[in-house]
Amino acid sequence: MIRYHLEPSDVSAIRFGISPLSELGLGLRAFRAPDRYPLQQPWLDRIAAVRPLLDDEVLLGLVDERRWVADFVNPRPTSPLTSFDEELRALGRLPRARIVADLERVHDTVPPVFTGRHEAVVERLQQALATAWELCFAPHWARMRAVLQADISHRARTAAHAGIGAVLGGLSEAVRYDGTDLDVQLTSPVARDRPIGGEGLTLVPSMFVVRASVPIDDDLPPTVMYPARGQGAMWSTSGHPDAGSVRDLLGATRAALLEALGEPASSTDLALRFGVSTSAVNQHLRVMERGGLLNRSRYGRAVLYYRSTVGDALTRS
Template structure:
């Protein structure tokens, strides 16, 4: 992302009119979390912030064969990722299904253009991506299906926690806009970004950018799995997208104490409160039975009740089912403390 006609080498400059400023907005995008988390897994690195998540998810992803699938081909550890994988969200909080529908509906010409660009950077594309190039409609349906599988294994059990961090970031930055204006927001967004004289400047940008080629406005996308740098998507007529690491990501996987649950237990009962506190990390019925000493039948019965009440979700992971707390359960436990 970048326009270098007026800036120094490696500095992109994007001018803003009053109309562009009025079109600056945020979106919490599931697909951006998919792409950035796949990249983290593919890198083989052990990010200290995400160590707990990586230790839990890597074996599941490997067992499902996703390390050698469509996502492995489309999302390399570094470099360009085809833009059709990150369609511009039409609202502030699209669902994964809504975003995948936009991916599947990508025009064939855009898919082929992105793959040509991808192949240029990677020194060519393999047989799987050549088939996508030849038949985008069929290939995109398969890509979407694999993304759904990855989502269930790697992100859905943790989505309540991840979404809370992303929404808190957006709330913080919306408050900045209300107090100091859009210019202050953009100037404070990231060390690589600065704002002056109605121009947004990005240091170390790798993509050419101008208002004529980037579309109107700006879409800001917080990510829980981003590294220290920025990611961009330039695909007019969509607005340019700028993805950055969300505030509070460092606390994402911190263990939360289970003390002070008496008030919650008085409402839900001791057994169901115990199961909710144990689901600080998503777990199977067998694992919960081992941790709590409750029989598997008892665990299953109580999880069904918690799920019916909207406090627990279930996610298929191979032959097992992972249970996870919802945002409602997180709020209930926090209030009880």
């Protein structure tokens, strides 16, 4: 367990973030132990054809059988718009001592693939991560990011209505908050205390965290990675369900969109799920928003839509 001690000023500085590189790093857990991530099995099936093209010696060398991942591939996001390329360049600037220390915390030694001239090791590491991103994550990132953004939007609304304590206590069954201390239950039996001390606490939703994760190195900035909501529906495909009177009122497409927006989603994600153009989805969403059936909120450059109370009542009719 790790206990993060929060002063009042620390609570007010809590923020959310999304890290593409961290999501890739945590995704290596599913490579190592796919049975632990049943919700992501459709993704693993989709990328199976390209897996032989990956540098598995490097990628699997970043995670061990406990599913611990080297901290340098789990960076704390610096902004809501952090890009994979920016994070990969920052990784390339890390000194050898940092990479070695992070690997030793995972494996108690440095795997042979990471020994040798530092520049060559970093170059191969960056290439392996870039290839994994291009083949396995980039084609599906719009959908993954929409789920992560929807989670943040939901928790922001929770904070507005019920306070940050409700958000912290609802991150995961492995996280407890008593108003001062945030306890995160981990697989490691070693109890650790970590004052925030003005460094800020960042909350990072992930598709590849079952309970909760934190940096292995306590000297790194305080971060809690937790399971994102709505993963179960991420790979589902939407047909045209018979919505009865709602379908007669709205038409099949708008009725199906309204049904799908029980969880916040972007027009890009909806277009992927329904197999139509983003512009067509946007037209429907704007009409339903003007009619009071949907709310929307902005996160970074994305606009997330979700059912209003009127829309909820209509779907229950």
